[in-house]
Amino acid sequence: MRIDLVWMMRRGLAREGDYRQGTLSWTCNGSPSGSIGYRASMDAPGSERLTLDYSRGSGEDTERVNQTIRLIFTEPNYGGKRWWMICPYRHIRVGKLYLPPGGDRFACRRAWRLGYQSQRDAARDKPFERLFRLQKKLGCELGWGNVPTRPKGMWHRTYERHMETFWELDEQCSLEMAGMLTRFKGEPGEGWSNL
Numbered sequence: 001m002r003i004d005l006v007w008m009m010r011r012g013l014a015r016e017g018d019y020r021q022g023t024l025s026w027t028c029n030g031s032p033s034g035s036i037g038y039r040a041s042m043d044a045p046g047s048e049r050l051t052l053d054y055s056r057g058s059g060e061d062t063e064r065v066n067q068t069i070r071l072i073f074t075e076p077n078y079g080g081k082r083w084w085m086i087c088p089y090r091h092i093r094v095g096k097l098y099l100p101p102g103g104d105r106f107a108c109r110r111a112w113r114l115g116y117q118s119q120r121d122a123a124r125d126k127p128f129e130r131l132f133r134l135q136k137k138l139g140c141e142l143g144w145g146n147v148p149t150r151p152k153g154m155w156h157r158t159y160e161r162h163m164e165t166f167w168e169l170d171e172q173c174s175l176e177m178a179g180m181l182t183r184f185k186g187e188p189g190e191g192w193s194n195l
Contacts, residue, residue, distance in 0.1 A: 001026050001034050001099045003106060005050070005071070005085050014040035014050070016073075016081065042071065050085065052106060067105055069097065087111055127172035134166055144173050 003024065008014040013022060019042070025035040036054035041047075048071035056063050070086040072093060084093035087108035097106040098114060132142045138159075140148030148166065150159040 001036075001106075003050075003052075003085070003097045004095065005083055006095055008040065009083060013038075014042060016042050016083070019043045048072070056104060063104075065105065069106070127169050127176055131166070131169040131173055134162060134169065138162060138166075144170075144177075 005014065008024075009016075012020075013024075014020055019040070021037070021039040023035050023037055026033045036052050038053070039051040041049050041051065050069040050071055052065070052067045052069065054065050056065060067088070069088060071083060072086060073081040073083045074093075076082055084095060085097055086092070087094050087097065087110075088105065089107045089111040092108065092110070094108040097108060098112055099106045100112055100114065103112065128144065131144065135142050135146060135148055138148035138154075139151050140146055148163075150156070
């Protein structure tokens with residue numbers, strides 16, 4: 001579960017100079033996966049905070065959690081205010097806090113040692129991911145070997161530019177696939193028989 005203060009402020013769930021309370025809910029594949037109560041106290045300058053109320057565990061092991069997150073702001077050069085949460089464990093300003101499965105409190109990504117999806121993706125998968133993103137952009141069915149057609153209303157030169165990228169990515173995918181097959185077959189002399 002993730003709390004994004006900027007998202008909350010855009011949705012009117014928190015507002016500078018005001019006190020708001022409500023419920024934050026999460027879904028996973030369209031099914032409810034959790035909810036917590038919150039109070040955004042931003043009406044007292046200098047003591048702005050976000051208070052989270054939730055339960056963790058079940059049965060006799062249920063724990064009622066009341067976690068307070070301090071809020072601060074910076075003033076960017078272009079004007080206005082940028083609001084931040086202070087991670088209760090790392091004491092750094094962050095825009096988002098997380099409660100991963102098995103976690104007990106909301107904290108920043110660094111406190112939980114959470115990586116980004118791009119860090120978990122293997123290098124050999126990146127050409128395929130880029131190819132699929134381009135196919136999706138062009139309205140093509142996703143999959144290696146599916147060639148997109150020019151979407152209605154797209155300029156020919158724009159489509160041609162996308163297709164240059166498409167063919168480059170297709171070639172990279174072919175090389176990655178050939179490399180995987182070679183590794184799968186094994187090199188002669190490594191105890192593997194040639195297929």
